[in-house]
Amino acid sequence: MASQPEQPSRRGVLLGTALGAAALAAGAMPRTAQAQDTGSPAPPLFDPVGAYPAPPFPPQPQPWPGLQSKMHPVPDCGEKSYTGSGRMKGRHALVTGGDSGIGRAVAIALAREGADVALNYLPQEESDAREVIALIRQSGRKAVALPGDLRDEAFCKSLVAQAASSLGALDCLINSAGRQHFHESILDLSTEELDWTLKTNIYSLVWLIKAAVPLMPPGSAIVNTTSRQAYSPSANLVDYAATKAAIANMTRSLGKQLLPKGIRVNAVAPGPFWTPLQVCGAQPEAVVEHFGAEVAYHRPGQPVEIAPVYVTLASTDSSYVAGQVWGITGGSGEPG
Ligand code: NAD
Ligand code: MG
Numbered sequence: 001m002a003s004q005p006e007q008p009s010r011r012g013v014l015l016g017t018a019l020g021a022a023a024l025a026a027g028a029m030p031r032t033a034q035a036q037d038t039g040s041p042a043p044p045l046f047d048p049v050g051a052y053p054a055p056p057f058p059p060q061p062q063p064w065p066g067l068q069s070k071m072h073p074v075p076d077c078g079e080k081s082y083t084g085s086g087r088m089k090g091r092h093a094l095v096t097g098g099d100s101g102i103g104r105a106v107a108i109a110l111a112r113e114g115a116d117v118a119l120n121y122l123p124q125e126e127s128d129a130r131e132v133i134a135l136i137r138q139s140g141r142k143a144v145a146l147p148g149d150l151r152d153e154a155f156c157k158s159l160v161a162q163a164a165s166s167l168g169a170l171d172c173l174i175n176s177a178g179r180q181h182f183h184e185s186i187l188d189l190s191t192e193e194l195d196w197t198l199k200t201n202i203y204s205l206v207w208l209i210k211a212a213v214p215l216m217p218p219g220s221a222i223v224n225t226t227s228r229q230a231y232s233p234s235a236n237l238v239d240y241a242a243t244k245a246a247i248a249n250m251t252r253s254l255g256k257q258l259l260p261k262g263i264r265v266n267a268v269a270p271g272p273f274w275t276p277l278q279v280c281g282a283q284p285e286a287v288v289e290h291f292g293a294e295v296a297y298h299r300p301g302q303p304v305e306i307a308p309v310y311v312t313l314a315s316t317d318s319s320y321v322a323g324q325v326w327g328i329t330g331g332s333g334e335p336g
Pocket of ligand 2: 065099101
């Protein structure tokens with residue numbers, strides 16, 4: 001195929017003209033306008049509704065925390081498809097829950113966008129994590145594996161310190177780890193289970209952010225993961241939904257609190273996504289079989305379909321975005 005003549009992209013021209021005079025007059029040039037066209041062919045258009053697997057899904061219970069390599073179908077985290085364009089070049093990211101599902105897709109995307117990445121996951125998930133580490137290294141980026149349990153405050157502190165020291169800096173924190181376990185009745189919700197959900201989803205978020213903030217230079221970004229459950233809670237996810245509402249709320253307050261330090265805090269609110277969390281106790285088996293049927297797409301999202309939102313929120317392109325929650329809920333129209 002003949003190569004196309006080199007010409008400035010529309011985005012490059014817009015950035016160049018809009019930012020140039022005003023930013024220089026203000027004494028700061030937040031980003032360099034780059035006029036470039038890689039010359040690669042445009043990706044083909046495709047119908048998004050029919051693009052990925054739809055229910056019914058086969059029964060596939062797994063013991064917690066689950067492995068995505070054992071799922072049918074295996075979730076698509078962009079291993080073969082995500083193409084970067086340098087949006088995270090020179091950045092240093094810590095991704096929790098980076099072995100599988102949404103965190104894995106984000107870790108792969110960040111690396112292909114040019115970031116070095118530290119991954120946190122549970123020791124039981126080593127085989128999933130090894131695949132992600134290999135993919136990050138294949139992208140030419142540094143990958144650091146930091147397994148451990150986020151329910152432990154001392155571990156959260158040391159995780160952030162180790163991520164920063166092994167990457168050389170920390171300017172991006174993606175909080176994707178989460179615990180979801182259903183109980184049909186509040187009478188079945190033990191204090192141990194309640195503590196497990198709150199420690200994983202809320203306490204660790206506070207501990208990680210507390211440890212990260214003193215290390216993060218202005219321009220850094222934190223992206224949390226809430227859920228549609230924060231706004232439309234299911235009857236059997238009382239504790240989980242409450243933690244996700246808290247994360248959305250914390251994102252809004254921290255968005256305001258940390259902006260004067262130049263740190264942007266935002267969150268993503270996923271609808272149904274096909275990940276291991278769903279097949280190891282998050283939902284009754286019957287719900288897994290029809291997972292995603294209720295939304296406008298009539299199928300769950302694949303992690304690769306949400307990773308670009310995390311990249312956008314983390315990248316300096318989103319310099320005016322803070323304290324926001326971005327809903328990706330399968331066409332339901334639900335806001336974040
Ligand atoms: P996932 O199972 O692939 O990822 C969750 C990860 O959390 C696990 O891989 C594990 O590494 C980590 N984790 C859990 N407990 C931990 C602990 N104590 N210490 C350290 N790590 C721990 O599933 P996912 O769906 O990709 O989940 C990612 C996030 O997305 C979660 O916060 C989840 O609540 C949220 N979410 C998912 C959906 C969905 O439909 N899949 C919908 C809304 C929100
Ligand atoms: Mg996992």
